[in-house]
Amino acid sequence: MQLLKGVMANFRIALIQLQVSAAKTDNLDRATGLVKTAAAQGAKLVVLPECFNSPYGTQYFPEYAEKIPGESTQKLSEIAKECNIYLIGGSIPEEDAGKLYNTCTVFGPDGAMLAKHRKIHLFDINVPGKIRFQESETLSPGNSFSVFDTPYCKIGLGICYDIRFAELAQIYAQKGCQLLVYPGAFNLTTGPAHWELLQRGRAVDNQVYVAAVSPARDEKASYVAWGHSTVVNPCQEMVATAQTNHAVFFITFADLKKLAEVRQQIPILSQKRSDLYTVQAKTA
Numbered sequence: 001m002q003l004l005k006g007v008m009a010n011f012r013i014a015l016i017q018l019q020v021s022a023a024k025t026d027n028l029d030r031a032t033g034l035v036k037t038a039a040a041q042g043a044k045l046v047v048l049p050e051c052f053n054s055p056y057g058t059q060y061f062p063e064y065a066e067k068i069p070g071e072s073t074q075k076l077s078e079i080a081k082e083c084n085i086y087l088i089g090g091s092i093p094e095e096d097a098g099k100l101y102n103t104c105t106v107f108g109p110d111g112a113m114l115a116k117h118r119k120i121h122l123f124d125i126n127v128p129g130k131i132r133f134q135e136s137e138t139l140s141p142g143n144s145f146s147v148f149d150t151p152y153c154k155i156g157l158g159i160c161y162d163i164r165f166a167e168l169a170q171i172y173a174q175k176g177c178q179l180l181v182y183p184g185a186f187n188l189t190t191g192p193a194h195w196e197l198l199q200r201g202r203a204v205d206n207q208v209y210v211a212a213v214s215p216a217r218d219e220k221a222s223y224v225a226w227g228h229s230t231v232v233n234p235c236q237e238m239v240a241t242a243q244t245n246h247a248v249f250f251i252t253f254a255d256l257k258k259l260a261e262v263r264q265q266i267p268i269l270s271q272k273r274s275d276l277y278t279v280q281a282k283t284a
Helices: 024-040 071-083 160-164 166-174 190-206 257-265
Strands: 011-017 043-047 086-088 092-096 099-107 113-118 124-127 131-134 147-149 154-157 179-183 209-213 230-232 238-241 247-253
Touching: 011 024, 011 209, 024 043, 024 071, 024 247, 071 086, 071 099, 113 147, 160 179, 160 190, 166 190, 179 190, 190 209, 190 230, 238 247
Parallel strands: 011 043, 043 086, 154 179, 179 209
Antiparallel strands: 011 247, 086 099, 092 099, 099 113, 124 131, 147 154, 209 230, 230 238
16 A cells, blocks of 8 residues: 555544455455454544455345345444444445345444445446446446535545446535545456546546545456555545555545635636536435
8 A cells, every 4th residue: 555645634544455255254254353453543434345245246246135234234333333433334235125236334433324325327338358247237226315424524425336427426516525435346447447537537526535445356256356445635636545455554634624725726616607507416
């Protein structure tokens, strides 16, 4: 992990680039153990990657899917309360009323669930000769925005492919979010092409911090994650980034003075031409 310049101060977050296996129990034990380690080192907000409890793939989603609350979310709730932290639980395959979703849950220091984000934009792509993936073969999309407050900042949630849609990030900025968090598993085709670019784009366009958290790379997996979990600041500078391996890294965020300074110096949020164009939410 390489620490870069331009960091806030005052509260610490930890991004866990988890090595995910086919054994759900092992994944849960590994994740909760690392959450404890992060909290012991001062993290107040901890983030897990997309599909942290299961391999990523349409063939796995039905087998690993759970109700919410269920085994995985119960453990997340318990560890958040035990460690007195805010915990963004990456995502898990969720089953509800016969449908499957790719779902991120968030728990507060009292163990209560603060947010549940179902991936809005499903990962359906076809790059000839490189990768074809169709989440819609098994998953259904979510239909709501997910924002929650902490004593440190307001946070908006997306999952992986959601980051490609600038409108979602714009709506989160309109809702007052200062940090956008995207658990995501880009691959060896989309990762080198777009992973960093999209984080920087969402950050600079909306003058927010962006954190994207990937599983660790496993070359033997049927779907190989890119890794390179990253935090980007409102000036689109990489504050910190991991490599491809299993890793936990910490960022010390500050009060939001830097964010306020950027928005004051280049006031694009107040300069938008709503008489000519608009991006607005059609649901709460």
